Amino acid sequence: MKILMYSTHEHERTYAEEWAKETGNQVQMEMVPLTAETVKMAKGFDGVSIQQTSPVEQEVYQALAEMGIKQISTRTAGYDMLDLETASQNGLTVTNVAIYSPRAIAEMGVTQAMYLLRNIGRFNERMENDHDFRWSGDLIAKEIYTCTVGLIGAGHIGGATAQIYKALGARVIAYDPHPDPELAPFMDFVDVDTVLKEADILSLHVPLLPSTEKMIDKEAIAKMKDSAILINMARGGLVDTEALIAALNSGHLGGAGLDTLADETTYFGKQVDAEAVPGDYHELAEMPNVVVTPHVAFFTNVAVRNMVRISLNDVVAIKTGERCKNIVK
Structure with a gap:
């Protein structure tokens, strides 16, 4: 399975690489956020994982759906950057990491x-x-x-x-x-x-x-x-x-x-x-x-590791139809 991680920070790379090695999945990490301009990068991938506070534009949801992507997984507890109604209308399941630390x-x-x-x-x-x-x-x-x-x-x-x-x-x-x-x-x-x-x-x-x-x-x-x-x-x-x-x-x-x-x-x-x-x-x-402080309350080694791993696990779960407890209703 191929997963695209948007807004990847350097401190996340080790944990994503460890997860990919353990699970046999492929993870491509990009530093840019998911936007109307960068959504095209997701073509050919099975799922996406994001971490951003900037809103995801309306046209992104349809573009992802047209690529066959079924979900957006955010590596954060907050999900106010996502329009849940528009995501649902385009057949996209949104997951978050409510409990990372x-x-x-x-x-x-x-x-x-x-x-x-x-x-x-x-x-x-x-x-x-x-x-x-x-x-x-x-x-x-x-x-x-x-x-x-x-x-x-x-x-x-x-x-x-x-x-x-x-x-x-x-x-x-x-x-x-x-x-x-x-x-x-x-x-x-x-x-x-x-x-x-x-x-x-x-x-x-x-x-x-x-x-x-x-x-x-x-x-x-x-x-x-x-x-x-x-x-x-x-x-x-x-x-x-x-x-x-x-x-x-x-x-x-x-x-x-x-x-x-x-x-x-x-x-x-x-x-x-x-x-x-x-x-x-x-x-x-x-x-x-x-x-x-610049939104760094979450910024511990335990939290970052959990955010990456839980988000990537959720991408796989949604794609394969497995039970996922982190779906945002």
Whole structure:
């Protein structure tokens, strides 16, 4: 079987080569994303695997179908770059890697939260800019076991996040439209308003859908504590960036840890000229109570290996008619 991997990164190559050797399948790796221009590269292949945040154009689906390809496998948990309805209309099955390493995302979120909770960025700013090594009451920190951590979304990543915070002694509350009773030992399920109002650390773990776009807007932020820390390891579009910046500037929020931004597709994952970087990134990155990372919460050796192998296994499963648990409904 011949599989084309789009948007291949160097760190994925070893794992793809290992998989091909083990399974006897052929994998061709290309660095370009799947687009209306590059879809022609898939001719002669049995399936495709992608990893991108840029939307797949409408004409791509028909082109793949005309080549006899029956699926698109994304090496990510998120699949908002794909139009599921158009894929279905063209006989294409979409799969994602929902569980590649929930701990990887969870650990990054907790890391950023602890950095912000202990005011490390603010201390660094004073030391670097003013050579001021004094303590002051405005930078006294809370200890994590005294905090309430609020989760919006309690799936695999939210569940892993809850377990880490619970082990650190924090109180964990969560809102999820479909609460999993197996997670009850690690969190208390409450309504979304209670999460917003009571959380010292608010962590987002939901997909980007029309119903969740800008769910953290001016009104939601107004319900949060003045000292609250917002953590977004999910999708940038969940947060109204303008409202977030206003709240940080006014002192209404204590800080923000962001592995994703709404406009990230134009520069995350690339090296770009300074003028190509949007102003909202510059404004956020210059704040000592904000941490911005370029969508790398997933970026561990365990996660990358699993993403590659699961995605390629799914291509084979769809092609051969085997059972596949990662089909996006």
